[in-house]
Amino acid sequence: MNWDDTTDDAAAAAERLVGASADGEDQAVEAALRPKDLGEFIGQEKVREQLDLVLRAARARGATADHVLLSGAPGLGKTTLSMIIAAEMGAPIRITSGPAIQHAGDLAAILSSLQEGEVLFLDEIHRMSRPAEEMLYMAMEDFRVDVIVGKGPGATAIPLELPPFTLVGATTRAGLLPPPLRDRFGFTAHMEFYEPAELERVVHRSAQLLDVEIDPAGAAEIAGRSRGTPRIANRLLRRVRDYAQVKADGRVDREIAAAALKVYEVDGRGLDRLDRAVLEALLKLFGGGPVGLSTLAVAVGEERETVEEVAEPFLVREGLLARTPRGRVATPAAWAHLNLTPPQQAGGRTGGKGQQDLFGA
Numbered sequence: 001m002n003w004d005d006t007t008d009d010a011a012a013a014a015e016r017l018v019g020a021s022a023d024g025e026d027q028a029v030e031a032a033l034r035p036k037d038l039g040e041f042i043g044q045e046k047v048r049e050q051l052d053l054v055l056r057a058a059r060a061r062g063a064t065a066d067h068v069l070l071s072g073a074p075g076l077g078k079t080t081l082s083m084i085i086a087a088e089m090g091a092p093i094r095i096t097s098g099p100a101i102q103h104a105g106d107l108a109a110i111l112s113s114l115q116e117g118e119v120l121f122l123d124e125i126h127r128m129s130r131p132a133e134e135m136l137y138m139a140m141e142d143f144r145v146d147v148i149v150g151k152g153p154g155a156t157a158i159p160l161e162l163p164p165f166t167l168v169g170a171t172t173r174a175g176l177l178p179p180p181l182r183d184r185f186g187f188t189a190h191m192e193f194y195e196p197a198e199l200e201r202v203v204h205r206s207a208q209l210l211d212v213e214i215d216p217a218g219a220a221e222i223a224g225r226s227r228g229t230p231r232i233a234n235r236l237l238r239r240v241r242d243y244a245q246v247k248a249d250g251r252v253d254r255e256i257a258a259a260a261l262k263v264y265e266v267d268g269r270g271l272d273r274l275d276r277a278v279l280e281a282l283l284k285l286f287g288g289g290p291v292g293l294s295t296l297a298v299a300v301g302e303e304r305e306t307v308e309e310v311a312e313p314f315l316v317r318e319g320l321l322a323r324t325p326r327g328r329v330a331t332p333a334a335w336a337h338l339n340l341t342p343p344q345q346a347g348g349r350t351g352g353k354g355q356q357d358l359f360g361a
């Protein structure tokens with residue numbers, strides 16, 4: 001990637017084994033593990049079928065493919081799909097991102113240097129500046145930009161024709177896109193979290209590319225802890241591979257995978273140290289809530305944003321934590337997951353027993 005923009009929350013996430021963003025070494029391995037065409041891309045059946053039609057039809061017409069918007073959580077394959085789109089169209093790809101485009105002029109420079117049919121991948125498109133966004137509207141619709149020369153009353157707009165190109169926009173927050181921008185995409189693909197069986201296939205495929213011997217139970221163990229996310233599956237696989245090489249003969253089975261992930265503090269459901277710290281504080285210190293986000297964050301010694309953006313989305317998705325107007329609340333599943341007894345059920349008449357269970361462990 002030729003841009004470098006890491007938000008604080010992304011940086012915090014990257015420090016975690018199950019964090020959904022990629023950095024440094026990860027990016028290199030990630031590139032190596034990327035499926036190269038639609039046939040190799042695992043899961044997302046609907047998106048694949050629809051995209052296949054869009055691209056085939058464009059190819060048959062000898063036309064440039066319509067603009068494509070990819071939305072979905074980090075690590076689900078948006079960047080991968082953008083590269084596949086270019087490959088399937090036999091077109092070159094230019095990669096940039098919303099935060100990298102500070103001024104409309106930056107975007108004009110990129111747009112005016114595109115070749116006919118080229119794919120422009122605009123990652124984090126929801127983080128583009130307003131003026132750039134408005135320039136993009138016209139570029140997408142009319143393949144034209146107005147380059148403003150000069151300032152104040154003397155400024156003139158010089159229209160510039162662009163070759164037809166395909167914009168592929170990616171966003172983790174489709175809701176933040178202004179409707180005029182969203183409407184200019186001919187096709188929107190919403191990427192879902194992956195099923196465990198699909199992640200098993202991802203693990204097997206990556207293991208083969210990395211030359212790791214893994215049996216089906218080992219792959220299932222890793223897939224089950226990967227939070228529906230291929231990037232996390234690949235990352236856990238690499239850590240399990242390390243463990244298997246150092247502690248065993250390099251082969252991965254269920255026992256090795258489980259033992260390795262225990263070392264890395266990823267539990268059976270894919271929760272990591274931070275997720276568990278948040279849950280434990282919520283249960284043990286606040287009796288399951290409701291408790292305010294800031295208080296919860298202080299209790300685990302983390303920034304508010306880290307708890308809210310890094311830990312909570314997965315806990316909410318797993319049905320372990322609920323965000324209510326009165327604060328964060330643990331669900332019965334959370335008590336069960338940490339093997340704790342909710343206070344109202346604890347001990348019946350000897351009410352104090354429950355407190356002991358809560359605070360004693």
Ligand SMILES: Nc1ncnc2c1ncn2[C@@H]1O[C@H](COP(=O)(O)OP(=O)(O)OP(=O)(O)O)[C@@H](O)[C@H]1O
Nearest residue numbers: 030033034041042074075076077078079080230231
């Ligand atoms: N469908 C898939 N089949 C196989 N591997 C996949 C699939 N989707 C993603 N991956 C793998 O997961 C990793 C992350 O994918 P990718 O970088 O495309 O995610 P992303 O959606 O762009 O994430 P972000 O929002 O953080 O940019 C890549 O290494 C890729 O190989």
Ligand SMILES: [Mg+2]
Nearest residue numbers: 078079080123
């Ligand atoms: Mg990406």
